[in-house]
Amino acid sequence: MASTVLTRTPSGAGNQKKWTYSIWFKRAVDNQESALFCVGDNPSSNMCMLRFDPDVLNFYSNNSNAGRFTTKRKFRDTNAWYHVVVAYDSANATSDDRLKFYVNGERTATSDMTGVSAVAQDTDSKVNTTTKIYIGERPDGNNHFDGIMSHIHFCDGYAYAASDFGETDSTTGEWKIKTNPSVTYGTNGFFILKDGNSVTDQSGNSNNFAVEAGNLTNTEDCPSNIFATFNYNANNANAILSQGGTTVSHSSTSWKRALSNLGATSGKWYWEVKRNNSNTPFYKFGMIEETGQYANMPAHEHHADNAYGWAWYVxxxxxxxxxxxxxxxxxxQSDLGNTSMGNGDIICVALDLDNGRLHARKNDGSWLKSGDPAAGTGGYAIANWSAGKLYIPATSVYQNATCEHNFGNGYFGTTAVSSAGTNASNIGIFEYDVPTGFTALSTKGLNE
Structure with missing residues (x-):
């Protein structure tokens, strides 16, 4: 939601001394200032917000008596879903308990913060007034959030702990979401982005939001199943990433590459790549073996510049x-029948790491080189393939190339697949049929 803004203006003020804000999110980039939650109409005199600055979280209010802090913790993992909770309770007799902040179930101690300004007792916050609420940017149009958000709760008149919205998984030990928490929302409370991209309030209050700008798309990526996206932190030769790390582009006359945040050592994986530009582009998509050689590649090289990278090259x-x-x-090109890639065409990629084969086809046509992914035959027998090595999806782009990827999220950029194909694994949504035995590269797929 790089340019998406959600807004709501309450019709009346709520409890300004006690409230809770809970949100799950996944960042697409880690080096930009971006707002998760903001209330105000003037950044210099009337605003309270929770934002990244650029890789730490900052809670700021123009009224210093209403609390301020910046985390020492850095939020750089673009593969992870984070859960944060802010609980404001200025009437609390204990000073340190008037503003609590939690990350993935754990309360952040004051010693793990900088720039701390304690909340003065009984101070009204700027939150829960009749001032407009912004999710995804500041009121002046700056600090756009690029990534995914889910399960946003606001509770008016109640100071809840993180454990009211999440819990530790007894098997994995990981912090996981409570999809239907037992909380009270109060008059101005709301619950949006529950199990999809709906801004209709699910709290029962009808405190609905509006999509003021951008496109709010649905995604299969969620806290319980993380899908592959491209990783901003993968190397020093990043292409331009957008749409939650699924669109790769570049405008200058040099190669830029992007690596997925997920890879695999075995299994059978399927994804789709769509061309989205009308000029004559140059782009490469496939995978690379994660070796020390790759880490030392010059910035201008694409991922198939050495013998440990393979690319279908348009x-x-x-x-x-x-x-x-x-x-x-x-x-x-002639061996592959001079298969053309027009604007809007989709290449289906099937990577078989059990048999060491790489397959591709255009749209729903025949697999190239007599490939039969389900049977494990045809296609390309990967040279230097070695069972147990880690292979990572990769895309490289040249001047004016734009590639939109569907790793199972069900979208190319902001456009949903037009007719979902069959998928026996039921993990992810794709445009075309997924070969038997293949699935989406995701945490759920890797753990099956």
Missing amino acids: NGGNIELRTAQAVISGYS
């Missing part, structure tokens, strides 16, 4: 297969 509109800076013998 070169001037037609597709070929390359590795180590060369076309693989038998996989030139």
Whole structure:
């Protein structure tokens, strides 16, 4: 939701001395200031917000008596879902308990913060007034959030702990979501983005939000099942990432690459890549083996510049297969039937790490090189393939190329798949049929 803004203006003021805000989110980038929650109409005189600055979280109010802090903890993992809770209770007799902050179930101690300004007793906050609420940016249009949000709760008149919205999984030990928490919302309370992209209030209060700007898309990625996206922190040669790390683009005359935040050592994985530009683009998509050699690649190199990267290369509109800076013998454009890639076409990728094979097809056509992913035959037998090595999806782009990826989220950029194909694993939503035995690269898929 890089340019998406959700807003609501309460019709009346609520309890300004006691409230709770709870949100689950996943960042797409970690180096930008971005707002998770903001109430105000003037950043210099009337505002309270929770925002990234740029990789730490900052709670700020123009009224210093209403509390301020900045975490020492850095939020740099673009693969992780985080759960944060802010509980404001200025009437509390204990000074340290008037403003509590939790991350993934654990309360953050004052010693783990900087710039702390304690809440003076009985101070009214700027939250829960009749001033407009912003989720995803500041009221001046700055600090856009780029990533995914889910299960946003606001409780008017109640100071809850993180354990009211989440709990520790008894099997994995991980912090997990409570999809229907037992909390009271009060007059101005709300619960939005529950199990989808609906801004209709699920608290029973009808305190609905509006999408004021941008496109609020649904996604299969959620705290209980994280799908592959591209990782901003993967290396020093990042392309431009957007749409929650699923769209890769670049505008200058050099190669830029992007790596997925998930990889696999075995199994059968499927994803889709869509061309979204009308000019003649150059882009490569496939995978790379995670070796020490890759970490030392120069910034201008694409991921198939050495013998540990493989890429289906759209070169001037037609597709070929390359590795180590060369076309693989038998996989030139003519060998692949001069398969063209027009604007809007989709390449389906099937990576078989049980048999060491890489497959591709255009839209719902035949698999290239007589491939049969379900049978484990045809396609490309990966050179230097070794069972147990980690392989990671990768895309590289050149001037003016834009690639939209569907790793199972059900979208290409902001456009939903038009007719979901069959998928026996029931993990993810794809445009075309997923080959038997293959599934989406996700935490659930990796653990099955």
